[in-house]
Amino acid sequence: MADTSMPHSDGAPGWIRRNRQALAPALFLLPGVLFFLFYVIFPILQSFNLSFYRWDGLGDPVYVGVDNYVELLDDRAFEVSLWNNFKWLLMYLLAIPAGLAIALFLNQNVFGIRLYKSLFFFPFVISQVVVGLVFSWFYDPTFGLLNQILGFFGLGTLNVLGDPNLVTYGIIVAGLWPQTAYCMILYLTGLNAVDPEQVEAARLDGAKGLKMLWYVIIPQLRPATFIAFVVTIIGALRSFDLISIMTNGGPFGSSRVLSFYMFEKALSEYGFRMGYGAAIAVVLFLIMLCFIAYFLWSMYQEEKGGR
């Protein structure tokens, strides 16, 4: 380094000293940015490029223009996956009110509450692979706990993961379990920061229960809600592990989502269509881009307001 003669780096050549304010950030950024460009940004562009090729991953790619996209338009499996992605997006958002509800329920000072809070949060730290296994046993048509309970109430049996109309919801419920825990912890911390004076003032004005929640508490929880929204949307669009573990996309492809379908097309047992997989990835990316743009815009607004 040039700055060996510390603390007063008189020995540094003039040029470096003069441009230190500009050089330093460049050097600090370099490794991180290079890594990120190499492994994230560059591959995104490659995926775009690859989506115009037909390639089995083994031989040489053949340029086919927009053929992959044209084929997507009337691929029923793609349609099913896209539709399921929307189900995921919508249903997954339930984690936010559910998380808030549990946070409100637990936001008390009683004996052992800290332990309770961490135990409620527990599902979030378990790998989705294990969550998937646990829930597929829960749903198992022969011995699953769900059917035992339904049977106990005389409600007959359900094969949740074998029914094309139920399967996606069944998996989403499994996904909601850790996601709700996540939102809960966000809200618990958010509730700590709620201004007690405002609450007291509102109480004096006679605000109670839901009204208080809606007009006083929730507005103050905005930052927590924003983060919860972001992580839930991302989680919904990335969903892969649970589907892969619980149903492998079945029955007959009814539980696929885009991220799973593209894995299936590109890299699974019978999938040799890298280009087609990339085209699906691009579509998923474009959906995500709407949200990313929104997130960045909100952050930008905040930056402008800040320092």
Next chain:
Amino acid sequence: MFPRPIEKSSPAWAATYQALVPMALVLWLLPLIAVAVFSIKPDVDFTSGNYWGWPSAFKGFENYGKVFFASDMPRYLMNSVLITVPTVIGAVALSCMTGFALGVYKFRGNLLLFFMFVAGNFVPFQILMVPVRDLTLDMGLYNTKLGLVLFHVAFQTGFCTLFMRNFIRALPFELIEAARVEGVAEWRIFWFIVLPLMKPAIAALSVLIFTFIWNDYFWAVVLTQGAESQPVTAGITSFNAQYRAAYHMMSAGSIVAALPPVAMFFLMQRHFIAGLTLGAVK
């Protein structure tokens, strides 16, 4: 405080609440409790249809003994450690620097670079699948722990930079200004002034990244293939293939696989929650 503190309510409601919480907890964790009970059952309970009843005998030692001594599980666990720890170190180190650069300096394109990291972090990572797999193959790193580590470090840098940069922004800028006036070199400012202040962020981030990487399944499936390099999330599927329909073994295996991040969470709870919520309450 909302809702109204329980100690200000009627004693009857307070008592009800005290009873309600553990009940809700049991209900909430029911699937997990079931698996825990599964894992100590003898196999005869499953063949005789006693899935949800009390274990007819305690076979916890036998089942877990088999997981540790008669399967590849220890290797998978070791792989997970060897993948997770370097990733945490690498990603945190890189992002301390990027976060510092983006949080402290004003230069053209600062916000743009920052947004690049943020956007990259939000990308559905499946879009990277095919190119990253090819890249890893070309570098001869397919099916190595190193290949997985390098990718994880790069991808996690996005999230970590977001985190670190926001943290550094909240630090008192005057300290840095004062040091500059003194003529302290930039890297010394980073090393001796900012880094010590970042300790809580580093702790929080490390715990968080540890869980994320430990629980990764997708990239483990895409970039590795066998017991010599697969982490435990992927290994558990092979383990399950080996013990197909032997629910007691699969449960024991799952619990073993899930335990390290859980332990991490309980030991480092404060940091973990601080990490998760740093953005929410800044």
Next chain:
Amino acid sequence: MNLLKGTAAGFAMAVGLAASAQAADLSGTLKIFSDMSNPAPRAVMEKLAADFDALHPNLTVELTVIDREAYKTQIRNFLTANAPDVANWYAANRMRPYVSAGLFEDVSDLWAEPAIADNLASTKGAMTLDGKQWGVPYTYYQWGVYYREDIYKELGLEEPKDWDTFKANCQKIIDSGKKCFTIGTKFLWTAGGWFDYLNMRTNGYDFHMALTNGEIAWTDDRVKQTFANWRELIDMGAFIDNHQSYSWQEALPFMVNGDAAGYLMGNFAVAPLREAGLTDEQIDFYQFPAINPDVALAEDAPTDTFHIPSGAQNKEAAREFLRYVTSADVQTAINAGSALGQLPVNASSSVDNDEMLNQGFEMLSSNSPGGIAQFFDRDAPAEMASVAMEGFQEFMVFPDNLDEILDRLEKARGRVY
């Protein structure tokens, strides 16, 4: 005479010496990737590697066993990036992507050697693509109906020889409160087995091959006839409920517990059935009966294989290993009932004296005049197989969707071939 004998003995000795001299020459490492991950096959593969290692003192054999399901997706990665010297795979069209991409070594030279040419002739076709051979087989196994002999006795049923008896048996089983067949279609291919048999029995082997080769429309009336036959069974309630949620192993308990009386499967199902406690008095095997009396019986008998990746480092040792696993004695040993429990491909090998293996061997060698197919996902190209088997699964759950399914398959056919 004596002189001649002596010469012959001397010649044999010389050959033996030559062989061992050649063997001693092998050195370095031989990397083997295997998909034989289930307990019994794994032991076989480990012994095979150890024996070969012991046979060649200067050679180190390195064996990596990969989970059988995971192997199917990982082979393409290691073939391009990190090629072993020998790898397991499957015969017929399943080889095609790797052969087309030049990732498998042409081993036609081995097939020119008399030891292989004479003894393995029966599978030469399955190993041939574009006029060359790309690997060697080490085992094959019959498919057919494994059934609960005790339940059949109890209900007074005979092994069916024709479709009507087959259905009548099934009706009696259903009337007794059981299911005729267990099946787990979660991973789709098991439904492919049913389609193979129903289609080969309805339309014959040549038609089936033409269909898997993309030469016949899926919307063809003859294909629809196959599905109509299938539907008869579905409408009777022949198959267990919720089969779409089970893997083939998870479907086994239905047969073990006596809730289902039979299982259309490959011979590899016998080992877990026995392990689960069924005795040979309780299980037996029959050939899938004729449906259309005008077509010759044909069977599925998938062949599992060894290949040399083109990127192999030690091809000399790999070739020697291929010679080794195709030799008569080794094939006898690895396919024994106590080992793989399957059929040796080498014509000079002997089939282990096992009830199921004997029946299977008998059936394949003398009662399969129509031909021998590999299996749906080996005969059809990968993409067609995956779309089609998904369709079969859907058909088994919602037979009413047939027309829609067939349109979809037809569209896939237009694209794939």
